[in-house]
Amino acid sequence: MTTNETNRANRANRTNEQPDVGRRAHVRIEGVGKVFQRRGQITEALRDVDLDIAEGEFISLLGPSGCGKSTLLRIIGGLVSNDTGVVTVAGATPETAREAKQFGLVPQAPALLPWHTVAKNVRFLTDLHTSSASAAGSQTVLGSAEIDGLLAAVGLGSFHDALPHELSGGMQQRVSLVRAFALGAPILLMDEPFAALDEITRSDMRYLLLDLWQRSGATVVFVTHSVTEAVILSDRVVVMAPRPGRVVTVEDVSLARPRSPEMEDDPVFHEHVSRLRTHLRESHSA
Amino acid sequence: MTGRSLTHRSLTRRLARLGAPVFGVVGFLVSWQVLVRAFGTPKYLLPQPSDILRHIGSDPGFYLRNARTTLWEATLGFLLAFVTALTVATLMAHSRFIDRALQPMAVLIQVTPIIAYAPAIVVWRGFGLEPILIVTALVCFVPFLLNGVSGLRSVDPNLLELAHSVHATRREIFLRLRLPSALPFLFSAARIAVGLALIGAVLGEFFAGVTGGLGYAVKVAQAHVLPLQLWGSIFVLGFLGASATLAIGAVERVALRWHSSQRH
Ligand SMILES: Nc1ncnc2c1ncn2[C@@H]1O[C@H](COP(=O)(O)OP(=O)(O)OP(=O)(O)O)[C@@H](O)[C@H]1O
Ligand SMILES: [Mg+2]
Numbered sequence: 314m315t316t317n318e319t320n321r322a323n324r325a326n327r328t329n330e331q332p333d334v335g336r337r338a339h340v341r342i343e344g345v346g347k348v349f350q351r352r353g354q355i356t357e358a359l360r361d362v363d364l365d366i367a368e369g370e371f372i373s374l375l376g377p378s379g380c381g382k383s384t385l386l387r388i389i390g391g392l393v394s395n396d397t398g399v400v401t402v403a404g405a406t407p408e409t410a411r412e413a414k415q416f417g418l419v420p421q422a423p424a425l426l427p428w429h430t431v432a433k434n435v436r437f438l439t440d441l442h443t444s445s446a447s448a449a450g451s452q453t454v455l456g457s458a459e460i461d462g463l464l465a466a467v468g469l470g471s472f473h474d475a476l477p478h479e480l481s482g483g484m485q486q487r488v489s490l491v492r493a494f495a496l497g498a499p500i501l502l503m504d505e506p507f508a509a510l511d512e513i514t515r516s517d518m519r520y521l522l523l524d525l526w527q528r529s530g531a532t533v534v535f536v537t538h539s540v541t542e543a544v545i546l547s548d549r550v551v552v553m554a555p556r557p558g559r560v561v562t563v564e565d566v567s568l569a570r571p572r573s574p575e576m577e578d579d580p581v582f583h584e585h586v587s588r589l590r591t592h593l594r595e596s597h598s599a
Numbered sequence: 600m601t602g603r604s605l606t607h608r609s610l611t612r613r614l615a616r617l618g619a620p621v622f623g624v625v626g627f628l629v630s631w632q633v634l635v636r637a638f639g640t641p642k643y644l645l646p647q648p649s650d651i652l653r654h655i656g657s658d659p660g661f662y663l664r665n666a667r668t669t670l671w672e673a674t675l676g677f678l679l680a681f682v683t684a685l686t687v688a689t690l691m692a693h694s695r696f697i698d699r700a701l702q703p704m705a706v707l708i709q710v711t712p713i714i715a716y717a718p719a720i721v722v723w724r725g726f727g728l729e730p731i732l733i734v735t736a737l738v739c740f741v742p743f744l745l746n747g748v749s750g751l752r753s754v755d756p757n758l759l760e761l762a763h764s765v766h767a768t769r770r771e772i773f774l775r776l777r778l779p780s781a782l783p784f785l786f787s788a789a790r791i792a793v794g795l796a797l798i799g800a801v802l803g804e805f806f807a808g809v810t811g812g813l814g815y816a817v818k819v820a821q822a823h824v825l826p827l828q829l830w831g832s833i834f835v836l837g838f839l840g841a842s843a844t845l846a847i848g849a850v851e852r853v854a855l856r857w858h859s860s861q862r863h
Contacts, residue, residue, distance in 0.1 A: 333777045386744050392760060392764060394764055411763075411764065411765075412766045413765050416764050416765070417764075418761055421757075422757050424755055424757035424758050424761055426776075426779070428782075428857040438761065441762065441767045441771055467758050496765070502764075
């Protein structure tokens with residue numbers, strides 16, 4: 314059985330159970346620190362970060378600007394190296410995991426190829442993936458029919474031949490999401506993918522993302538500025554604080570799966586939100 | 600508003616768009632004609648456009664033959680510049696050191712008047728096609744180089760990071776990200792280089808001891824005081840340059856359908 318199938322199986326029978334019960338750590342972060350030096354100015358982007366991320370978990374990194382969320386995401390993805398501490402991804406280094414094509418990245422800007430149609434854009438990463446000889450990763454990219462299915466699921470079924478500039482920002486971001494899921498990668502890294510969208514589009518995108526995630530069974534690390542977004546999406550929310558970038562607390566979200574817009578009126582939802590807000594405020598004034 | 604009058608209006612607008620440049624050129628030639636007549640300028644100083652056109656029509660074979668020679672030289676020089684400039688630009692885009700080392704050379708080539716080192720190249724390489732190609736390629740080289748470097752560097756950093764996240768090879772990044780991103784820049788360079796290629800070819804013919812091409816025709820016409828042949832060659836050169844520019848524009852519109860420069 315591939316990791317992917319295992320994940321899907323896991324997902325199928327854990328719709329309503331509590332997160333991270335009895336599942337092994339997919340990503341393990343121990344004592345990680347990172348210092349940037351630019352023009353003589355030293356920034357401690359991360360200090361002594363510990364975090365275990367379970368397989369199939371949806372985890373959010375929440376915190377003010379400059380607290381090292383993007384840096385932590387890049388370290389997990391093997392795009393930036395950590396100065397201290399150890400990161401393991403499925404037992405290997407992030408660099409090895411990246412070479413084995415274990416990651417699907419969703420950047421803040423949709424970052425589509427302007428010269429390709431939607432259909433080609435969603436296959437851009439999978440093409441890079443299969444064209445390389447070292448693509449001996451543990452997961453398989455989605456087939457053409459499956460990718461078309463994802464496009465249909467996000468409401469872009471009739472936009473295969475459209476060019477990116479013909480799409481709205483929200484539609485472009487949906488293409489970017491499908492592109493990442495098309496990889497079939499076991500870990501998805503999302504850096505504020507909805508930050509540039511208006512509030513209504515943004516809210517739709519959240520449930521769309523949850524739907525795609527539910528089908529895929531992937532582990533998701535999701536960076537956001539928004540407390541409500543973090544709560545409605547995540548199994549756990551990691552609250553971070555700046556100068557130096559660090560983890561303040563990790564909050565378990567006790568809302569059931571699948572999540573729905575009605576849950577945003579749930580008192581439990583509001584409890585989480587206000588507790589997280591308090592943490593953010595305290596770490597800020599401290 | 601009815602559909603009919605709408606299509607009618609868009610047709611008129613289109614005709615106006617196509618007609619305006621024609622109107623400009625014809626207007627220029629007519630004013631020239633009228634002014635030369637009004638002031639009674641002698642034919643051997645400045646002929647009338649109608650006489651120039653009639654002269655071209657009287658010996659089309661001569662102009663066709665020479666135009667073909669010049670066009671061939673210009674095209675070869677243009678392509679030579681494109682290929683070498685893109686190769687060097689690739690090196691420069693990948694290495695800051697090579698970039699810094701070659702920038703001053705590029706500026707030197709650009710600011711030194713080509714007319715000064717054209718004779719030197721003929722002295723070095725001898726008469727014939729070769730110095731013409733070198734001169735042509737040299738004048739086209741810098742626009743291709745500088746735009747090529749900017750273009751190859753213009754890739755969206757988010758796209759680069761995406762490619763790295765799936766461990767794409769340098770070759771894939773070059774072919775699938777850098778090169779397409781550079782296309783709009785290369786087309787801008789090509790539009791500039793078309794005119795420069797004709798300058799290079801004509802200039803090369805002046806010095807390279809050849810006996811063909813429109814530059815040669817201009818040189819002979821000047822030496823033997825043949826104003827009609829002189830102006831006939833100039834007209835044909837202008838026509839060549841304009842046609843080549845239009846052709847590049849047409850290719851660009853198709854190739855860059857996705858790019859913001861092609862949207863109105
Ligand atoms: N390549 C770099 N060179 C120098 N400093 C950097 C670099 N990348 C990040 N930093 C610094 O490290 C700190 C953390 O940056 P990071 O981008 O991880 O924060 P963030 O939490 O993602 O912020 P935001 O919410 O604004 O995206 C910041 O102070 C930033 O200026
Ligand atoms: Mg960030």
